[in-house]
Amino acid sequence: MAAAAAATTTSPAWASWRSAVPATSASAAGGCFRVGAKRFAGLRTASTCPHRVTRLTTAHVKSGEAEGRPSTEETVATGGGPDEDSLRRELETAIEEEDYARAAALRDELRVLQEDGRSAVLAANARFYSAFKDGDLVVMHKAWARGDHVYVVHPSAGRISGYEMVMQSWEMVCDAGYEFPLQIDLRDVEVRVRGGVGYVTCLEMVRTKGSTSWGKQLATNVFEKVNGEWLMCVHHASHFDE
Template identity: 50%
Template sequence: MALHGSSFCYKVNFIDLRNFKGQHCPWINSLSSPSPKPNIFLSERHHCLKKLHVGGGTQPLALPARLLSLRACKVRSEDSEEVASGESIVLDEQTLIRELQAAIEEENYTQAAKIRDSLKVLQEDSKASVLAANSRFYTAFRKGDLAAMQSLWQKADNVCCVHPGASGVLGYDDVMESWELVWMNYDFPLDIELKNVRVHFRGDVGYVTCVEFVRTKGRSWGAQFVTNVFEKIDGQWFISVHHASPVDL
């Protein structure tokens, strides 16, 4: 399948992630915000009190002093290629699935076999599959759909999630809890725009790089350079690393 282009956009509103502060939970302590409004919940697993402060201002998170060069992050190899919209890949897959179901219901088994072959080719195309997995990740992100997010991550102790301005969160359970913390003060759907989307793969490991913009009701995170790493397990791509770092554009 030929893929063209380099970016795609989801229309959703900018997460203005404000302040995480925790006791005995160091991964939360690296986020800061001037907002005074707290939300408190008790985590039985960590046995610590966590506070999420969300401000009403529009100032973006502080960005690091050094500037990251997007050009320097380009990867050159035979297994790397700039690609187009992940939405189109997902839509193609969904369309083929619907057509397959319709053909089976109509007992048109010859047509069903052809559609099944086309669906198999699409799903086995590594670039398309990795990009489609990335698209599903951002659909869950956009909707604040925790159940969908849980199904997309590899259930392992070595998965890692780095939210903007925070230290890394390790392990499936802690990563899922971190998404609950990020989402608990925002209205959905969000407005997420991705630019400079590129997919790379080798064997059963693939990754997507992009520049991410998230907004909600006038608030802004600014630009984040994102790397999402996926691993193919039993024929399905699962995300194992999400790393978002602020960049000054």
């Protein structure tokens, strides 16, 4: 795990920002990378109906066009080899039948599959933060799964649901006037994978050019496996004040 975390922290990455209008205060707290909360007001969703959003203009890509993907709600994640659940079932059967040689082989195969899954999710996490760091909307479009089930929660902002609305929120961030690339660091990185779902938790630290202080956010990034590729379906970041 330590090696995986170290590899992630040295990969291109990005962290979220501190809002200029914190939800609990009328004045901005210390930190950097400020984005006015009002910029996201039109994208916020009601807690009683998270997918009911007033649609704004369609998000566009700054350079090039993102590759189209079928909706992940209509696509069954598939892989080229056995999945984790089937291996677990085979392992349980082998143990029940006292076939310990088979059980040992299955246990090794399961361990390799889990390690491969963690590495793949960490790579997807690094791609997401690389897009963030560089303000690259083309890569950001490709990093996310498609469908109404995806959502993002930016610091001091509400939940934004649906692929197009999520992309529009990132467009607002990239058009906010920051000088890219941003200076970022990821700490306390942990990854968990089970079947076709994986998640990464970490402490995001970000500093814009010319700033002497770091913004800190706790983040949870959820990924789903679609046609053998790990894509982000949830990004939730909240301020961390020590």
